[in-house]
Every structure is written in structure tokens, then in C-alpha cells.
Amino acid sequence: MSVEPENKKDKKDKKANTANDGKDENGEFRFRPYDHPAAGWGAATSVTRFLAREGEFFNGPRATMRMNHEGGGFDCPGCAWPDDLKGLHLDICENGIKHVSWEMTRKPVGRDFFAAHTVGELSGWSDAALEDQGRLTEPMRYDPVTDRYVPISWADAFELAGRALRELDDPNQAAFYTSGRLGNEATFLYQLLARELGTNNLPDCSNMCHEASGRALQASLGTGKGTVDLKDWEVADALFIMGVNAASNAPRMLTSLVEAYKRGAQIVHINPLIEAAARRAIIPHEFVAMATFRATPTGTLNLQPRIGGDMALLRGMAKAVLDEARTDPKALDDEFIKRHTSGFAEYRAVCEATHWEEIEHQSGVTRTDIRKAARVYCDADRSIFSWCLGVTQHDHGVDTVREIVNLLLLRGNLGREGAGPSPVRGHSNVQGNRTCGIDHRPTEEFLGRLAEVCEIDAPLAHGLDTVGTIEAMHRGDVTIFVGMGGNFALAAPDTPYTFDALQKCRLTVQVSTKLNRSHLVHGREALILPCLGRTEKDHQRSGLQSTSVEDSMSMVHLSVGMKRPASPHLLSEPAIVAGIARAALPGSATPWDAYVEDYDRIRDTMSHVLDGFEDFNRRVRLPLGFRLRQPARELVFGTPSGCAEFSSAPLPDVVPAQGTLILGTMRSHDQWNTTIYSDSDRYRGVEHLRTLIFMNADDMRERGVGDFDRVDITSIARDGSRRSVHGYTAIPYDIPRGSAAGYMPELNVLCAIGDYSTQSDQPLMKNVTVTVHPAT
Template sequence: MENDKKEPAAENPYKLLDLKLTPVKTWAAGIPAVMAAFGDLIEEKTLLRGTKALFKMNQAGGFDCPSCAWPDPDDERSPLGEYCENGAKALAEEATTKRVTADFFKENSVYDLAKLDDFTIGKMGRLTEPVYLPPGASHYQPISWDDAFSKIASHLNALEVPDEAAFYTSGRTSNEASFLYQLFAKEYGTNNMPDCSNMCHETSGTALRPTIGIGKGTVKLEDFYDTDVVVIVGQNPGTNAPRMMSALEKCKKNGGKIIAINPLPEAGLMGFRNPQEVSGVLGNGGKLADLYLPVKINGDMALLKAIELILLEFERKSPGAVFDHDFIAEKTVGYDAFIGQFESYNLEHLAKESGVSAALIYNAAQMLAFKKRIIICWGMGITQQPNGVDMIKEMLNILLLKGSIGKPGAGVCPVRGHSNVQGNRTMMIDEKPTDAQLDRLRDFYGFNPPRKHGYDVVRAIKAMHEGKVKVLFCMGGNFLSATPDTTYTANALRKLNLTVSVSTKLNRSHLVHGKESIILPTLSRSDIDMVNGVHQFITTENSMGVVQSSKGMLKPVSDKLINETQIVCRMAMATLGDKSVVDWKRYANNYDAVRDDIEKCIPGFENYNERVRRKEGFYLPNLARDGKFITKDFGDKAPFTLTGLPENNLDDGEYMMATTRTHDQFNTTIYGLDDRYRGIKNERRVVFMNQNDIDRAGFKAGDKVDLFNYDDGVERIAPLFIIVPYQIPEKNTVTYFPETNVLVGINNVVKESNMPASKYVKIRIKKHDPRIYERIKK
């Protein structure tokens, strides 16, 4: 049965496909990854066009991958291709020859499109011209660019206060467009700038800034090649950052060790077959993780404290051989209080709370004890936990004990998701700008930016519900499908006067909208961007703070597309008119002009236009990378942090659920219906469970079930899932998003960072009842 509602469906249809189970993989990449990548090019009818572009992706003088933010090598780059399977799939959807035209919208109503699944919606093709949905209309209709900007301006200028508008940003937006976007919002009068960082790595920045003085990682790519130990926590590189596996392979070849900490034994943690090497094509490839710790969901804090407890025992037996006391004395504060807490901890209890045996924890501590070059990486398995900020600070505690930060081969590495999500924040896409940032804008442009903090994603959704936000402008992304509590969020969006989406493809956020809706189609990373006869380039920042150029090379699918920079400038000119003190026309005509002024407003971008034209780009300043910790409360010291153990209690019949993506998916973009590393073919509505839990509950593999969450006394239902037995800790379950985002309560957030805690959702599982759909309608 499909979501049968009067309004367009906010979720995928409630129907099953034809699940086939295949063997779970113990390695990632290899020839299957190559075949999958080119298979998508064929499916999108763009084999020649797309293949030509692949060899320019992530190459000097080419364009930056629109997928993840893993860095490119500073020196040589593979002539066979600096891309992974998911990068190739993202490129295939940009280079596709399929087109979504005005005729398409004339033939397909919003309601009918919403009954399709996300995979089908995303495969329609590239958007080709602006379209508008009038109040009460059933179909989008063509609108000129001028009329679209005029309509947006009339809505914005009709608001009682600027804070009734919110401006969302996806990670793919360039540095230039991001800078102008936040500049427009501030000149308009609001700091309501929710962005995708609020849902992925806000937790990382919240933890890192007060402890080491910068909200970014401290390592370079080359540090992975020459380190003793890499610890990977709550991250699956085989799917989320596949090119990372090449760096891990080099680490292993150079004698480094890898510790993997994750509830699931992911293929990308276990082994790697490099498709660019003979051993990866004809042989068995290489083993990655030397030690795998199957931690329970949110058992990471207990595990980290158990490792520290054992390290302390080693240190007491061999004083000065385990802890770096010179570093601790010179660079840190709070050591004595930190060590004092371990008098109250017990290894047996910590091991039980973590779900990992004391023997395995001892092995991990032993691997770290007498090493100094240690890198700790993490992903959203950490950042989307309610105590994620504390867990990152606990990982920092280990590095501070070891003196393993601010030196070659050592440091922290939050593995970012979308390609320029870090650059967006550097460009001041932030609902909480600092006074120093605002002062620089004021001094350069001559207007006084608003000082009041704006709404992040969660607060913006609540404000929409309360009528405090009436216009939502989305620069990229799929806001509805990315956010938590899907039904609540959809109802909030429907209360808006206007929703605007800058997009390359159709997605569900275009179908669940405000009273009026506008879709503005834009150029992709791989498209040629011509402005006044000049082939423009944009810039991005990768996960390790490198700013580099990106220049498209494909002919756009439509001559009615304009770039994001011009979209912002034309919206600003239409909205602000003569009141503006910014020369928006100058920026619209030349990206060099934008970069000239970025360097005057943001530290680290001196000689921006000159340095970014270098083959390798340039690194932004990073004092923590250099071993200098300038923090607000502790001067030039990094503090040890005292954290608590969470109480992860579950009632009888309750399970802990974490959402994740399939291998055929990047964020909310669904490339296919398989998850081949986990052995899932042609289905997404599955719930992974431990076999003991299945037996105890009286279920069996293949049973159809409904999932429930009751946070805040609200019944949330995700109907019709199939049970799949999996190697996962007992009482833990894993499902795919966005199908189960409906279960993530709007108030289930990470402390301090206010991110959705999508990796920590308490659920109940019941046999599927066909009558459940009537309860959902109510």
C-alpha cells in the first residue's frame, strides 16, 4: 500500500520490492566498483560524455567531485582516475542526457510525482528551466528568471521582520556562492542560515573549537601515509569516503596499524581491493583493520574510557613511556583531575557497557600504548549520538595523553560528508557568526550585520511550525528527506508562504512545499560555466583545509541554467534594490571579483586569486596542526575534559536503532536499490537485527514488521520493513535513511550541537499489521 493521503506524500511509498540476499562482503572496491561506476553512466545514457568527464574529475585543472570531501593528493594524481564508485555515480547524474522540462511538469502533477519512490524521482534527469507552483495549483508551470526573482523579492519584502525568512545551504555550494549567500542574508537582516553541517558535523566543530581552538581536523593526507596507528570510529570508508581506503592502504604498506570501532563489521573497514593495482584486480587485495571492536550503539564512551584506564595501568608500570609528560605540561591543563576520575572506573563494567570484551579492549590499548603517531578519525556514527560532543572530547583526551596532535602522522580527522560543507562554514554559512566575523563585514561593506544568532536546522523546523518562519530558501539539498521527524517537518513546510529550491535534479522537497513553490535549476560542478564569454571556475575546501579550483567541462543540458553565484546576486538585486551597499552586479559578472573581496573579509585567503590558480591550491591556516592551541577559556593550552558515562537503558521490547545509508546512496540521493557490501539486493525497507534478538522476540528472518518510536509521547510509525539477520550487537538495529527519519523525534538531539541524534533512536518492533496505514493517516 502506498502513502495514500490528500497532500503529496512526504516519504517513500510503503511498499516492498523483491528482496534478494547475497553474501556479505569482507572487502570493498575492486572490479565490482568499476563495473558499477560505468554501469551508471550507461543507465544515464551518457557513457562517452560521462567517461570524458570522469578523467577530469579531481584532477588539476578539472572539476571537484560533487560527492564527498576527501582530499586529493598534493603531488601526483592517478592518470587512471582520482574518483571512486560513488563519485562516478554522482557524475553520471550530472552528465545525464535525461531532462526534466516544462512539458514534464505539465504532464505530471505534484501529487502523482510524490507517489513515486525517491530513487525514481531522482532518476528523472536534469532540471532545465525555472518553474513555479501557484497557490492551490496541482502542477508546476514555467516562469522566467526575472519573474521568479521578482516573486521571491515580493515575499521577502512583505515579511514583518527579516527573521521570518530562513536560508538553507547544502554542502555542494561553492566558496564564492556561499560567501555571497551569507552576505545577502546578513544585508537582508537575518542570521537564519541552517545548513547541512547542522545534521552531520556540527558536533565535531562544537567539540573541537573549545579544546584545540579550531573546528576542523588537524591532519593532512600525507599524515596517513606515515603514521603508527589510525583509529576509525563510527565511520564506514568503503561507502562514505571510498578514496580514503587508498590512504589506509598506503598506511598499511608503510607499517601502520588500523583499529576499527563500529557496531557493524563494514566491508570498507575489513579489506580493500584497489582497482588501480594488479593485486586488486587479480588478487585478494589487502586487509585493512588489524583489530575490529564491535561496539554497541553509544557504547563508544565506555570503550574510550576503558582504553584510557588500561593506558594508565601501562603508564604506571612504565612511567614516561606511555604518556608524553613534556607535552602534557607544556600544552595542556586539567591533567590531574582527568587522571583522578579513573579511581572510580572498573574495566569489567566499562567493557560490559561498551559491548566489547575486555580482551579486545586490552589489545587496542596495547596497540596505542607505546606509539606516538596516532590519528583518530570519526564520522556520523559519533556525531549523531546524543553525547557526541563529549565522545569527541574523550578521543581528544587520548591524543593529549599521548602528545599525538600537532605533529606529523598524528591528530584528529573528522571525515566530512558533502564536498564543500567545510568551505561553506569557512565562508560564514553559520547561524552563529562571531563578532569578529561580523566586524570585518561591517568594516569592509559599510552596513551593520545582525548580531542575534539565527536558527539552525532543528530550530528552523520548529519556527516554521510556530509561524515564526514563513519563507524558506534552499541553496541545494533535499531539506525534507535530510531532516528528522519527517511528518513533523513536512507539516512545518506546508505552513510556509513560499519555498524556493536551487537544484540540479528533482527531489521530494520540491513535492512537499509551502503555499507557493519555486524551483530554480542551476549548473552542476561538471558543467561549463560561461559568464560574459569567460569560462569561470569556482573554488572549494576539502576535509583537510585545502582550497582548490574547480572548472566544469561539459556542455550544460539547457541554455536556461544559471550558476548559483548569479542566482544569489539577482535575488539580492531584486530584493534589496537601491538600499544595498554591495555591488552585486560586479560579483555576478566575474568570480575573481568575489574572491578579491573574500580575501579582505576572511583570514587565510590572502592573494586568493593568485594562490588558488596553482595546481595544488593552498592550505588554510591551522594553528592546531602546528601544535598551537589558542582557546577562548584556556589561552594557549588544550584542556583535558571530564565526561560522564551515558545510561543506555532499554525497556523490555525496546531496541536501539541507528540510521545509515546504503552503498548505492550518497546522503539523500539514491543511486540504486542495492547495498551489495551488506548483501542486500533490490530493497531498502529492511531492519538489521541480531539473530538472538530475532529468536527472543518470536520473529524469523524475512518477517514483515512495523517500527515505532514514542519520544515525547508521540507515536511515530515506519511501516512495512523486512527483518534481516546481521552481525550486530544484541538489542541494536540498523535501518536506512530517509525511510526511517520519521522515527527520529525532533527533540532527540545531540547535547550542545543540537544536531539530530539519528544514530540513537529507541524503537519497538511489531509484526506488520495492514491496518497500520489507517493509524498513519490519522
């Protein structure tokens, strides 16, 4: 397989020179290492330029005053970082403003647009150009005769989808995908539709991101979520931030990091790349700092493990803590370990049997530096470990997250203020999706309550996750794919394989706000069903509706749109789910119409089905909403032993074979998931280029690659198959030897469909074995 870089111009024939700034001969691409604070004036300038480009100088700023704001505001459709607990009026970030303005664009994409462009033509457009056309305004059906999307009424669209679902030989021939933008009420109706139909095929974006976190925390603590909240972040003595590019992917975390540094907390960043958030920042709502250009450090120690080396580094920290305990009785919390944990003796033995030489070799970090981190940990009374996809998207991701828990348990950093595990969920309601039933492996307890309350026969057999769904579509076992938000075609691994799988379907249905690649990679029949955005008012028969979301720290709160819908033909997500359900399940006793008329009725039903949602309608209207109970925070563990479980997994071998590198895919700064706002990455110093690979300078020289030379990148899958991209630009970067990095979705093509974790079933997006050679 061979893939050329997708650019507006053919860049294969350009030869980059080796000037220090990396500027090519046509003045297009430029690389200048970033050495400025995160956020601050750089973010303000970027937002201003973006609003000017989008023509949203009025609506954009107006929306920021309602975003993440208590009392009638709407939740940012970007990241899942919690809202400020003190009612901050400017609880916003650069990417949040861009995301909202991108959604609020006044440019329409309706029947006139589709009449002017065939799918074949649109397939040749860049992904940024597709989304930049504007908002989808009416339901559309693919016409194979003209190769165009044509208008269809909502009633006919629902009947087309419903008929296809009714005619299935087996309900498991359908799959219902969810992205993290879906609100809780629509989520609950969506999973109810699937299960009333008779399937648990509910793949979601968690299958590609934090599945490892959920499984690890469930095994260790009996809960699939972190236990801390923002109040804990405000009093922690030490923060360990692992595999997170916070300045781009959870920018509001910068406020917590700045405040932590000011109060004297230690902040240890563990990441192969030293990102902007690990250096210093200026918080935009701190007006004095903005006026005086006064930046605050956001870290006190940076450790750069090789890609995949986090677990070895953590094992080294644990080994150092256990060594300290030989002479310092306070190094371990013996009372906590005895009363609340199981498996400590086995874990101690594993740590003692793991030699420092192996820890250094696998982590890529020296014993001295690992001991520095352990010293910070031992000196802190209260510690939080926070992590993102840099930890989870590996074969051993579950073991690594369990190793984080091991380290927390050694010093009793659980069940008390300022301490515990804190995964950083990437998308605004991805945690709420799982809480409200999007789970291809549901518990029998949940299915039993759902069946009883909703009076359905819920299927008990586990369904398909993301990888399983793609493989099943490719085999022809799944013939109908429904995507509720997101851009599945580009988010998934092994891009050509995923494209082929979608094109083998009888029907693909995409519920979306903007045009994207998933509309062009479709089944024999295809529907585009445009929905309201979170910024828009949702009027139903009983009046203006609100939806709820759950952030990454288990706070559930309401979101109310503030803008007139982009088109009078848009429907809300609950209304679209209900419309499909009525057509697919004509004999259903579920009150679909009543649910859509008043979302309070959905919440009333949810309160009887979901743990922690009792008295839902009242509690969600409290100031700031309510926090779901976390039993592990109360030292109540739903594990077989009733205790927090130590894990004693062996260290994986993550050192690349001779001549190969381990590639991790990631987002650029000016990007949100598969949405690309520009081809620049300010915090990494890149302008006007996405087809690139960041490499260690010694690795480049070893391969005869000069600074900014063009290279061919080939991945080597477990089954021996190879996939290549050509003409990418090699950029020397501060990254450990043997490691490399580049952008998704461009490099998703290199991750084979069969290369997924045996522990979490996640695609190995951060652990792709590659070779790199000068371009031919």
C-alpha cells in the same frame, strides 16, 4: 503516526521465507552476506551497469579523467575526501562516478514534463523515480489553481522572491539553508545576502552531521576542524577509524588504508557493524592488483561497540593507557601534557573513578578487547583518530569527540607529523560552507570584519539551526524558506512534521539540479530555480569561471566544469544568489552584478573578511591550491586557557531499556545522501530492498521474529510520543545485542523533532529508541 514502506509494489502481503539467501517468493529481494573485497571488480562492474543504464558511456568515462584532477579539472560533487597529492589521474571512486554521471544526464525536466504531471501525482512517485527524470532546465513557479509548476522568467522569479523578502515584518522570518554542494564563492554571497537582509538564520547540513565535531574541537583545541592532512595519513603508525562506512561514504579513503597496511601500520576499526572497508580492498587504479584479483587487508583489529558506546570504549582505552603509565614512563607524554594542556589531573581522576565493569557494560566491548586497542595505541609513536556520523549523531556526541581529543593528548599526538584528529566530512564542500560564513552562531569578530569590508549592518543575534528552523516554520515564525541545494524535506528528521512545517510557509525556494521531494513539499508559493552543476562550464561576462572548495583536511582548490550546460536557461549559483539579492535589497551598495561578472572579485572580498584567505586569488591557483592554517597543529590553542583542554565528562548511559533497541539510521552503498541510485546495498549483501532493519539474531529470536520476517518498528521519543513504520523486513546481521540499523531517509520518520542533542542540537539520527514486533 503510521507509515507504510514506499515500494513500487505493495509488499505488505508478501511473506519472506527463511532460506539462507533471503530470497522472497517473487524473486525480488535477496540477502547474501558480502564476503568480497571493497572496490575492485565489484565497483567496476557496478559502474559499468550504471553508465549503461544512464546512457553515459561516453561522457561518464570522459568526466572521470577530469574529476579531482589538478589543472583544469572539476571537484567531485560527492564526498569531501582530499584529492591525491601526487597528481593521480584516476583519483576516483565508484560513487563519485555515479554521482557525476547522475548529474550529467541528458534527460530534461522542463515545462513539458510539468505540464504533464500535477504535484499531487508526482507526490506519489518514489524518490528515486523523481530524480531519475533528469535535469531541471528552466525556472518554474507553483500554480495552486492547476496544482502544477509552470514556467517563469528569471527576472519574474527573482522579483517574486525579492518582493516576499522585502515585505517581511522581520528578516528573521526567513531562513536560508545550505547543503554541502555549494562552492565557496556562492557560499560567501549567500551568507552576505542573509546578513545584509538582517538575519543569521543560516541552517545547514552540518547541523545534522558534524556540528558535534566542530563544537567539541573548538572547546578542546580552539579550532572547529581536524588538524591532519593526507601526508599525515601516509606516515601514521596507527589509524583508529570510528563510526565510518568508508567504502561507501568516503571510498577514496580505501587507498590510504591499503597503503597504511602495506607499510605496516595498525588499523583499528570501531563500529557496531563490520563494514566492507574494515576487511580488505582492491584499489581500481592499482592495475596489477586488479589483474590478479589481489586484495589487501584494510584493518588489523575490529571492535564492535553498541550504538552510542564509543565514549565508554575510548574511556577504557584512556584508563588502560593511564594504567600502563604506572610502570612505563613512556606511556604518557608528560612534557606535552605539562606544557600544552589543561585539566589533566581532573581527567585522570575521572578515568580512575570509572570502573571497568561500567566501561564494559556501556561500551558492549570486553576489557580484553579494549586493552588490545590501547596496546596498539601505546605501541604507536604517531596515531590518527578519524570519525564520522556514527560518533556525532548522539546526545553525547560532543563529549565523545572530546574524549577522542583526550586520548590524543595523553600521548602528545598533536602538532606533529602523522598524528591528530581527522573528522571525515560527508559532503564535498560542507567544511568550506562553514569556513566561508554559513554559521547560525557567528563570532562577533567575523561579523565585525564582514560589516567593515562589505559596509553592511551585520546582525549580532544568533540565528536558527536546522531543527530550530523546522520548529519555527511549524509555529509560523519563519514564513520563507530558501534551500540552496540538497533535499531538505527528506534529509531532516521527523518527516511528517518537517513536511507540515514547509507547507505552512508563505514561500519556499529551492535551488536545485534535479527534481526531488523538496519541490513537492512546498509553501503556498514555490519556486524551483535550476542551477549549473559542478561538472558544467560557467561562462560569465569576463569569461569562463572557476569556483573553489575546501576538503575535509582544509585544502582549498579550484574546480572548473568541463561539460556544456544541460540547458541554456541554467544560471550559476552565484548568479542566482545575486539575482535574489538585487530584488530583495534594492538599495544595496553591494556590487552584486560585478561579483557575478568575475568571481575573482568575490575572492578579493573574501580575502579581506576570512582568516586564512589572504591573497586568495593567487594562492588558490597554485598547484593543488593551498591549505588553511590550523593553529592547533602548531600548538596554538584558541581556548580560554590558551592550552588544549582535557574534558572530564561522565559516561552517558547508553544501554537500552528492557524490550527496546537503539536504532541508527545510515546510507546504503548505492546511495548518496538522499539520492538513491538503486534499492540494493552490495557491501551489506542486500538486493532490491530498502524497507528493512538489521538486527542481532538473538534480539530477533527474543521477539519471536524469524529471518526475513516482516516487522513493525515503533520509536519512543523523549516526550513519550510514538512513530511507526510497518512491514519492514528483519535481516539477521552481525551487530551487537540491543542495537539495530536501517536506511535513511526512509527511517527519518522515527526520529522525533524534539529528540536532538543538548550538546550540539543535532537530531539523534543514530540514537533512536525503538521497539520491534512481528508485523500485524
